[in-house]
Amino acid sequence: MASASTRLDEALENAGRQLDGDHRLVKLTKGAYRATWERLAAHLRQAGLHDPGQVDDRILRGFLAQLARDGLSPRSIGRHVSALKWLLGTWQRHGVPCPADALLLKAPRAPRRLPQAPDVETVSRLLDPTSRTGTTPPAGEDNRSREVRDRCLFEWLYGSGLRLSEVVSLDLDAVDRANGQVRVTGKRNKTRIVPVGRKAAEALEAWLPLRARWARPDEPAVFISHLGRRLTTRTVQRRLERLSRSRGLSEPLHPHQLRHAFATHVLESSGDLRAVQEMLGHESLSTTQIYTHLDFQHLMSVYEKAHPRAGRQPVEGGSEDSGQT
Template sequence: MAKSLPPYQPFLDHLLLVERLSARTIDSYGRDLKALNDWAQGQGLALEQLDTEALRCHLDWRASAGYKASSTARLMTAAKRYYGFLLQEKQRGDDPTAPLLRPRLARPLPKSISEADVEALLAAPNLEDPLGLRDKAMLELLYAAGLRISELVGLSRDCVNLRQGLVRVIGKGDKERIVPMGEEALHWLDQYLKYGRPELIRDGDVLFPSQRGQQMTRQTFWHRIKLHGQVAGLKSDLSPHTLRHAFATHLVNHGADLRVVQMLLGHADLSTTQIYTQVARERLKRFHEQHHPRG
């Protein structure tokens, strides 16, 4: 006797033949819909006829059973696509998932490093070498202004105003922001422009050229950061955004207003910046546990 196809098979066929999704994506949808279908059958219900209340019961059951929010969110995505397909094919007159909210996923804390580690990293470049002086100025500016590496390597000579101590940055969405550099970054940028940059480039507007006098790629400078991290003896895992996250974390730790940090980072939404308040709370919690007699 031939095995009957699951009720969601036409939907999977649609994803393959019409939307041409990858086999891996389709398999993921299939696993989630099978789990939902198995639960429905256990309740004496049909998958294609589940209503909002039944789906809400399923979500409650998953929560009580200890399923991760990320797993439930993925299942909800599959269910929304499936019932949207049934609605489109006029096999249902409503979408039972419409009133349901996806589980809120905890945002991972950004990786940062301590102020002492930052100091060690900033001290690593060889200042007797034009490339080392360039890297020193880049690292100081990266940390002082909270830039993305792509923003840093894309700077031109006219983006920095040494007299006012400001750098003009073109961020995501071609949005421009003006960020103060601070005295240390200003000093080392001045030293680099006087003694380092003329050895690397004669003509052109690139602020931080490569060894060949061209605009550096973000991958090249990321490689340079890792090399300096090794020289500094850092055991922390560095990421392309390490100094940007350190910039924001250290500002918040020292009491900076969150909206000021938002403006400096160029975040369009304050909620993106608010992750750093959680970083600060985690730091205070660890400090309490380590030093309080009843921690």
């Protein structure tokens, strides 16, 4: 019978063999899981624990608390929680006595990051063909075609709030040019109908004749490369970075920021959260509500600049007893 000092090591070794045989996990994830288990084992030994039967929910919560004290972010701790749940589940399936319950193990909630949405002026500077600064017009027919295509791409990302994956997977038969709308297939293969703005529609009409010169006969994609095939997401990212630099923006934009800008600017103008939810294709209204925080930040910025008693500095020339109203 194994001694208490070796029972933990044996249980971890057996779990490691099960991990090696799990083809659902990639090599990088398996390495991260092993690193978590080694860190847990060191924590247990330091506490004088050498048996899986001594590992209960209180011990594991203490381990996670120690990770937080070591400076790990909630996101990083969440990855450790995933590794621990995998370990506890494996122990349970193979009869290793362990009182800890994997279902009770929860990661700390990571603070929700507000999306970085460029303002209207920045988007206009990006998309306006007359806003080129410090560059010369592209030479050559292919380069001019790329520029027209790119402008159309980014007009669609901003004008209809499409995800990057949605815009590259867009096919010609999904676009209803007569009625100014497009059928989009989003997450979990759910489809929605999204309106196409005037600028995006004009950009498409400029791009389609040029697309016809590049397209292979069997290619249905709206946005293609000079090789005649559908663009990749990475190509779109690189092209937007390049355009951002050519427009003299302080930082290159990411395609998803144009989607954030779409949602923020529509919400600022309309206040219709439910309509923005439908256009973005969010299943839950709570997902869309993050843009209300951005809208509130905008309102606060306007308030701070415009209201005479909003800022911390006193109004120039004013006093506490400046008269009655």
